[in-house]
Amino acid sequence: MRVPLSWLREYVDLPATETGRDVQAKLIEVGLEVETVEQLGAGLTGPLVVGKVLTIEELTEFKKPIRFCTVDVGSANGTGEPQEIVCGARNFAVGDKVVVVLPGAVLPGDFKIAARKTYGKTSHGMICSGDELGMGDDGSGGIIVLPPEHEAGTDAIKLLELVDEVLDIAVTPDRGYALSMRGVAREAAIAYGLPLRDPALLDVPAPNASGYPVKISDPMGCDRFTARTVTGLKPESRSPIWLRRRLQKAGMRPISLAVDITNYVMLELGQPLHAYDRSRIEGTIGVRRAEQGEKFTTLDGAKRVLDAEDLVITDDRGPIGLAGVMGGANTEIADLPQALDSARAGETPMETAGTTDVVIEAAHFDAISIARTARRHKLPSEAAKRFERGVDPQAASAAAQRTVDLLVLLAGGTAESGVTEVIAPSAPHTITMPADHPDKVAGVEYGRETVVRRLQEVGCDVYGQDALTVTVPSWRPDLAEPNDLAEEVIRLEGYENLPSTLPKPPAGRGLTDRQRLHRRFGRALAGSGFVEAPNYPFIGEQVFDQLGLEPGDPKRRVVKLVNPLSDEEPALRTTLLPGLLGALRRNEGRGSHDLALFETGLVFQPREEARIAVRLPVDRRPTDEEIASLTEALPVQPRHAAVVLAGAREQAGWWGKGRPSEWADAVQAARALAAESGTELLVRQGQYGPWHPGRCAELAVVIDGAEEVIGHAGELHPRVVKALGLPARTCAMELDLDRLEDAGAGVPQGPKISTFPVATQDVALVVDGGVPAADVEKVLREGAGELLESIRLFDVFTGEQIGAGKKSLAYALRFRAADRTLTVDEASAARDAAVALAAERTGAVLRGA
Numbered sequence: 001m002r003v004p005l006s007w008l009r010e011y012v013d014l015p016a017t018e019t020g021r022d023v024q025a026k027l028i029e030v031g032l033e034v035e036t037v038e039q040l041g042a043g044l045t046g047p048l049v050v051g052k053v054l055t056i057e058e059l060t061e062f063k064k065p066i067r068f069c070t071v072d073v074g075s076a077n078g079t080g081e082p083q084e085i086v087c088g089a090r091n092f093a094v095g096d097k098v099v100v101v102l103p104g105a106v107l108p109g110d111f112k113i114a115a116r117k118t119y120g121k122t123s124h125g126m127i128c129s130g131d132e133l134g135m136g137d138d139g140s141g142g143i144i145v146l147p148p149e150h151e152a153g154t155d156a157i158k159l160l161e162l163v164d165e166v167l168d169i170a171v172t173p174d175r176g177y178a179l180s181m182r183g184v185a186r187e188a189a190i191a192y193g194l195p196l197r198d199p200a201l202l203d204v205p206a207p208n209a210s211g212y213p214v215k216i217s218d219p220m221g222c223d224r225f226t227a228r229t230v231t232g233l234k235p236e237s238r239s240p241i242w243l244r245r246r247l248q249k250a251g252m253r254p255i256s257l258a259v260d261i262t263n264y265v266m267l268e269l270g271q272p273l274h275a276y277d278r279s280r281i282e283g284t285i286g287v288r289r290a291e292q293g294e295k296f297t298t299l300d301g302a303k304r305v306l307d308a309e310d311l312v313i314t315d316d317r318g319p320i321g322l323a324g325v326m327g328g329a330n331t332e333i334a335d336l337p338q339a340l341d342s343a344r345a346g347e348t349p350m351e352t353a354g355t356t357d358v359v360i361e362a363a364h365f366d367a368i369s370i371a372r373t374a375r376r377h378k379l380p381s382e383a384a385k386r387f388e389r390g391v392d393p394q395a396a397s398a399a400a401q402r403t404v405d406l407l408v409l410l411a412g413g414t415a416e417s418g419v420t421e422v423i424a425p426s427a428p429h430t431i432t433m434p435a436d437h438p439d440k441v442a443g444v445e446y447g448r449e450t451v452v453r454r455l456q457e458v459g460c461d462v463y464g465q466d467a468l469t470v471t472v473p474s475w476r477p478d479l480a481e482p483n484d485l486a487e488e489v490i491r492l493e494g495y496e497n498l499p500s501t502l503p504k505p506p507a508g509r510g511l512t513d514r515q516r517l518h519r520r521f522g523r524a525l526a527g528s529g530f531v532e533a534p535n536y537p538f539i540g541e542q543v544f545d546q547l548g549l550e551p552g553d554p555k556r557r558v559v560k561l562v563n564p565l566s567d568e569e570p571a572l573r574t575t576l577l578p579g580l581l582g583a584l585r586r587n588e589g590r591g592s593h594d595l596a597l598f599e600t601g602l603v604f605q606p607r608e609e610a611r612i613a614v615r616l617p618v619d620r621r622p623t624d625e626e627i628a629s630l631t632e633a634l635p636v637q638p639r640h641a642a643v644v645l646a647g648a649r650e651q652a653g654w655w656g657k658g659r660p661s662e663w664a665d666a667v668q669a670a671r672a673l674a675a676e677s678g679t680e681l682l683v684r685q686g687q688y689g690p691w692h693p694g695r696c697a698e699l700a701v702v703i704d705g706a707e708e709v710i711g712h713a714g715e716l717h718p719r720v721v722k723a724l725g726l727p728a729r730t731c732a733m734e735l736d737l738d739r740l741e742d743a744g745a746g747v748p749q750g751p752k753i754s755t756f757p758v759a760t761q762d763v764a765l766v767v768d769g770g771v772p773a774a775d776v777e778k779v780l781r782e783g784a785g786e787l788l789e790s791i792r793l794f795d796v797f798t799g800e801q802i803g804a805g806k807k808s809l810a811y812a813l814r815f816r817a818a819d820r821t822l823t824v825d826e827a828s829a830a831r832d833a834a835v836a837l838a839a840e841r842t843g844a845v846l847r848g849a
Helices: 020-029 181-192 241-249 257-269 336-344 367-376 382-387 393-411 437-442 448-457 482-493 513-527 542-546 577-589 624-633 663-677 718-724 737-743 773-787 824-842
Strands: 002-004 033-040 048-059 066-072 083-087 097-101 116-118 121-123 164-170 214-216 222-231 274-277 285-289 295-297 303-305 311-314 319-322 358-365 414-423 430-434 461-463 467-471 595-602 639-646 648-650 682-685 691-703 706-716 731-736 759-768 788-797 806-815
Touching: 002 241, 020 033, 020 164, 020 181, 083 121, 181 257, 214 222, 214 414, 222 285, 222 393, 241 257, 257 274, 257 382, 257 393, 274 319, 285 358, 311 367, 358 367, 358 393, 367 382, 393 414, 430 482, 437 482, 448 461, 448 467, 448 482, 513 595, 513 639, 513 663, 513 737, 542 718, 577 595, 577 639, 577 718, 577 731, 639 663, 639 737, 663 682, 663 691, 663 706, 663 731, 663 737, 682 773, 691 731, 691 737, 706 718, 706 737, 731 737, 759 773, 759 824, 773 788, 773 806, 773 824, 806 824
Parallel strands: 214 285
Antiparallel strands: 002 164, 033 164, 048 066, 048 097, 066 083, 116 121, 222 358, 222 414, 274 358, 285 311, 295 303, 311 319, 430 467, 461 467, 595 639, 639 731, 682 691, 691 706, 706 731, 759 806, 788 806
């Protein structure tokens, strides 16, 4: 909501010295979000005056139409002689009053005006458009043409109200009343402790039987409908400057007098209105739900297919308006001045007659119905924005009267005596609250008098002593319960006055073991050089084809959302890789080529049997059984960890050569996670989905004595890299952290430090090329017995020396006893036992034997 300070002063006598910044600070104190204060006319200096066009000479020797004009600017130029000005606009004629800026003036944007020669003539100033003066688009498409009553030489800065301050307020959904000057003025009056001149306090005639006939078929959707009729409007009447300028400052474009007046009253009182051309209405005005598939053309020219939930305004022919959202083209107000301007400029033939009789609609519609209609038809109109946040139903008759008064004043119309008001009976909302309830909520002792005074300031009627009975004002539908009233008291007393009290957690509580483990997982990956990149948990099912998953793969079974944020990603993820690979692709496209990203998060797996979740109560704590029933209806949500790598893993420099990321780095990331959980990770050759079949490691753990595959790591398949637009040789890893935790031994144990020396024995074994190194390592570990402290594969060799189809695996075995120094014979015996078992189980032969 844009609030011009000059307009705000009409309702509250703000101190003359108060600037927009001062008012902003005061409104923020009472809870309004004033984002900016715009300084209109900043840097603007005159002379800027009204001029009368005397002559126009068409210069035809140039590529575009140019006019050489003489303009009477009175005595503003110091000589009284006509001012010679070159202008390219064509929406004015001889005798029109225009806005002229003279040499020596400065326009917004530090645009200095001086006499200059152009198109073979000397131009002493400029005839101005609204954009050049910072006024915005006025709909003319050219320079400003003023009403004829203004004398040449009049100061245009004051006439057009070019210098002002505008407060831009971000209105939250619960503060719908602030979408009006009346609502903001009430808050300003409270903030300054000043009286409010309420613009809605008007003398309104009582409803009678001679008003325009109205029939409400859906009182739940429309509980109040006021109709007034004004006849005899002068079609040539234009909106006065003050009205057009206030609309422009508030961010709305002037259109025509009748429409401008309805928009002005909406901004002033917060009540949306609509004006119908009476000659184009047939029969009774009605309010009903649309018929499914019913067609209707709105004011924007769009043909819309209506839904059965849409609320429509009708006459005997059918819909004439989408209630609370937008009017219909079939009853649009005809603007004669606009047609005259277009005909004079040669754009369109003059065929439209202006509207002389109008019917004013001021109604109150159901907020939810209007919000759904506006979203369904993608019509976020100013009216809908107010209705869906809550409009004061008591303001409808006052808004209609204000509109009638302005039409009579500015368009020379006559208000008919008939007044139509259709009202569904309703009682005011009343809340019972202990007088000390705001004190308990805020932790501050306000006292009953303060509570009553603050509630009365926002418009409530308050009765009672220890227990207050509060009647909520009609313009505050957001006040529904005692906590809402407490919030009003607290915000008006000042949030800044609340004491800062830190919460005191009870002793003995903190992070659970599971939470600590998950944090260690993140720290382990970050310590390994990975950067965390959280992603949205939504995917499109086409990504499974890009990842190369088999048709029956369990990851293809997804949970679909009823109302997804994006139609392209309607499902919940079953793997972390699509989001991480997308992040890698985006960063690669922005010039970051050496990447190592990780994410830990939930994936979603549908249950075999779909269940409907129970609706939990809100008036009490759900029972354990109810919570368990809800949990069983939710998808299974294990926590996964994933990493992706591309580019260089180690940078080159003076210290030596760098190296690229490779499949082993992805495997090592999985080993780091296993170390944090105290789990022995089994790594062996595998083949799955997006990974290269020859560079894919299968990650397994032992749970309850049985091996279980919990993930994969390695280099992605070239087809996947191409399909997803990834850098060549991108590597990735993903594993199930929940299963890794289940396999763990709890908190990992630190290494035992021995005072006895280690005995190292190296062995090189020749095995068939298809034998996994992990299988050989497992057998060596078993055969070496308890004296083996660690084993490490440090070399893999293939070549003619060892024979075709063979490979040599070299291991470093470390032996140590806890109670003595091992002899060479003991270490050699343990090594020989390991080699013997490897020969028996895998066919391994000592190299060189």
